[in-house]
Amino acid sequence: MSDLLTHAEYLALAQEMDFPRTAFIDGAYRPGRGAPFATINPATGQELAQITGCNADDVDLAVEKARGAFAQGHWAKLHPSDRKDTLIRLCKLITRNRRELAVMESLESGKPIRDCEIIDVPETIHCIKWHAEAVDKIYDQAGPTGDDALSLIVREPIGVVAAVLPWNFPLMMLAWKIGPALAAGCSVIVKPAEQTSMTALRVAELAHEAGVPRGVLQVLPGDGPSVGEPLGRHMDVDMVSFTGSTETGKRFLRYAADSNLKKVVLECGGKNPAVVFDDAENLDHVAEHVVNAAFWNAGQNCSATARLIVHKDVKAPLMDRIHARLRDWKLGDPLDPANHIGALIDAEHCRKVRSYLGETDSDDGPFVPPRVIEVDARDARARDEIFGPVLCVIEVASNDEAIAVANDTDYGLAASVFTASTRRAIRAARDIAAGTVTVNCYGEGDISTPFGGYKQSGFGGRDNGIHAHDQFTELKTIWIDLTDPAEGDNIG
């Protein structure tokens, strides 16, 4: 059971909070040398702190320290069980500081405190712990060889990883990257989104306290041109793991091509369908999942259900249930644990979301109420990633048409199908081009299942599961000749 505080208690905690304001480089807070910027509470518009932004010089310094730490091997060559112990110590420190992190996350991102406390912080801990626990249980392989040779197929940490994060899940996306990358033995340089830098900085400080050596985990706040691009173009960064917009993802591919062909893993946008067939059972259950999927985190979620593709025969009863459920979704101050929807991340994003709704001015400030709109499948609102609390409903006349509409998108991150027929469910799961297809529920799987996209939703690897570990490692073949030199060529 949760132990949420009262609204007043959260406000008091927020008042007293000491915010990190500088980069974390080489085991210590250090001011960045780029332009300072304000981090704003999106719910109130108030400035929380001035953060020293980083620039290309800071990137150079951080990469030098990361490379030095990797080469020294205090982390990379540590016994996996010892890396596990250190990361589990980090999880304990995050647990001990969970309330501070939850409030900081809510203040900076506008996310409801109840989500931060119940979902984001626990999931962050769970993710890092899972990868820590896994890393000393991963076996390499021996290849099939004749008697005269031994082949070993081993995985080694890839080296210096730049993890570029989005603002919608500052802590969870941090964990998705640093959990497997640190467990694998890499040195990681994190560029948080400029709207949400603080929890990543605090976690880096806690990691240092837990025993992660200097240079192994560094956080460089700043904007894309000042930090993201220099990381993407750096000749001594081995890999970029990026979560964010498809447009920026394409830029990282270009940077890699123009520099050192660094490995790039992209987890980008989505316009995810929920397909409700004519035989869907228990429409209350369907409505519950669709509403949660569309409006959790105010729809600012790349795997949010943005399109409800519903058969005409079940549309009316389903819509009634969706509207009924939405009445329970309270909107308001993110620090009030009664609220389910907080503020959108910033004014610019609000304008973008509202422009899809045909609204220019609004009295709601950064709070955009959830909307359910009926659109044609060709409408821009049915195709663009709005990244807000907007569910587009598309009516279809047949189950085949539903699949066709579901696939009629540039994206392919997640999808869900609702049907009573096992055969139809499996056929649909196969037919829909998406990285995750859930049946009779909405979800992303869990920490043990890979997450990532088809088409323009992603590229190069998968988050979560042991597959996430794989993407932060290189595969190496070791081939050993076992012939006895004294016996010449006789063997084999």
Place this chain on the structure above:
Amino acid sequence: MRFEGIYTPVVTPYFDDFSCNEDALAQTIEHLIGAGVHGIIVAGSTGEYYAQTEEERIWMMGRCADLIAGRVPMVVGTGAIRTEDSVRFASAARAAGADALLVATPPYAYPTGREIALHALAIDRAANLPVMLYNYPGRMSVNMDEDTLDRLGRSANFCAIKESSGDINRLHMLARDYPHIALSCGMDDQALEFFAWGARSWVCAGSNFAPEAHLALYTACAVEGDFTKGRAIMSAMLPLMRVLEQGGKFVQCIKHGLTLRGIDAGPPRKPLQPLNKDDKRQLAEVIRTMNATVSNITGEPI
């Protein structure tokens, strides 16, 4: 804030009864600004803050702010044994219109690096002004070690350090590992070395009475990057440095040097005693030789 140039820790002129000679203070500040120093530090050790009451120190901040009148930045020292006192001085400095603070380690308690950092962060929270740290283990018995400097990275206000340890290895460590903390020379006899490692400022008590020579060295090294000329000027200044840094009568020499310029800086407060006749004669001789030599090198009359 970027600390660039000559920052003079201004002396506090006294009458023979040890009350403040306000006229001499005003003359001193006019003389420094006229000579072209880049900033003035109030309540540095050269200003004998340790011998002043809280009321006098706070009065000095306000008086100097009025006299400086925004023409150059005013930096205020917060040195005190008690953290609470330093915090109060920092708040008073902010109220008086200080542009920055000089934050030293608290003496006598022998704090650890972490404790020094918490002391400095408390001052920072109270004033939120740019800070020049002041590392002077010779007087305080402790160093601002890596633990201190790492923890202080949390606030970008800690943007410079006046390094007065005399330890050349610390100079290297600061230059390489803490590039975000600007180096400020706090060891007069190592000024050339500081400039070679990229220091852009010099907190030099000698500039109270010899601003021209100090400015000449700063200009040659930090502005023109001419270290051949800089070495010649430094060589001419070293006899003075020896008297100041190694003679054990630092404040007395500075005050008498100012008196030689025609501004009566008066005696130091107790327990210190004024220079004797021989010391005064030696100091006058050293200053005269230095100024003549520097003038020859730069071609500027002093």
